[in-house]
Amino acid sequence: MAHIPRKRFGQNFLHDYRIIYDIISSLQARPGDHWVEIGPGQGALTEPLLKEGVHLDVVELDRDLVALLREKFKQRDNLRIHSADALTFDFATLADDSRKLRVVGNLPYNISTPLMFHLLDNASCIQDMHFMLQKEVVDRICAAPGSKKYGRLSVMMQYHCATELLFDVPPESFDPPPQVMSAIVRLIPHQQPPVEVHDVAKLNKVVTQAFSQRRKTLRNSLKTLIAEEDIEALNIDPTLRAEMISLSDFAKLSNLLQNDAA
Structure with missing residues (x-):
């Protein structure tokens, strides 16, 4: 059958x-x-x-x-x-x-x-x-x-x-x-990750929050996690939306998170 x-x-x-x-x-x-x-x-x-x-x-x-x-x-x-x-x-x-x-x-x-x-x-x-x-x-x-x-x-x-x-x-x-x-x-x-990430859970947290409201800029979508001046210090434009941010830059952003933000 x-x-x-x-x-x-x-x-x-x-x-x-x-x-x-x-x-x-x-x-x-x-x-x-x-x-x-x-x-x-x-x-x-x-x-x-x-x-x-x-x-x-x-x-x-x-x-x-x-x-x-x-x-x-x-x-x-x-x-x-x-x-x-x-x-x-x-x-x-x-x-x-x-x-x-x-x-x-x-x-x-x-x-x-x-x-x-x-x-x-x-x-x-x-x-x-x-x-x-x-x-x-x-x-x-x-x-x-x-x-x-x-x-x-x-x-x-x-x-x-x-x-x-x-x-x-x-x-x-x-x-x-x-x-x-x-x-x-x-x-x-990857045998070795393509970018340095201190904590994959924090990378996921930043990426998820950045894309949760795609039309918002990083300055607004990540404001509860990362200060605008800290984003600028990484040479990342805080007025960009998440869809313009590379894996490498997301890695840098996630590495800014303190342990209590994980």
């Missing part, structure tokens, strides 16, 4: 073989790689990945799909299936000392952002990540200062990772088709 996609799990199953081929090609999987697939669904990417000779762990929340995958791939000895919620799963337990994890997933749109930040908590054991996301989210992740799409997600993801939009995926590539365009993004965790 065919599995019926469940809206509560945000299930949109990829079935376009051309897109599947393009994704597998972009992954550049090699025999012996240790891959983790999040939300494998019915195994559209699982099967071609296994054929590359990788060691694969998959994390699936839907128990019916877990049963389907176990039956479909019962002959495969290079696959482990975890019936679990990826938002709470401890990905570090899958890593070993010899090789970092490579992560791929067609992420449900409603949990994509918290799931990416959950993974970044284990960034030290991750080599790279390739995700299918809503195109709007990918555009925000990759946006540069000065863009209307540039915001908190852009700054925080670019602090943690090198980001790259690979290609778009149209709605008709899925069953059922989503109402939006999707895209594939590549995220490579």
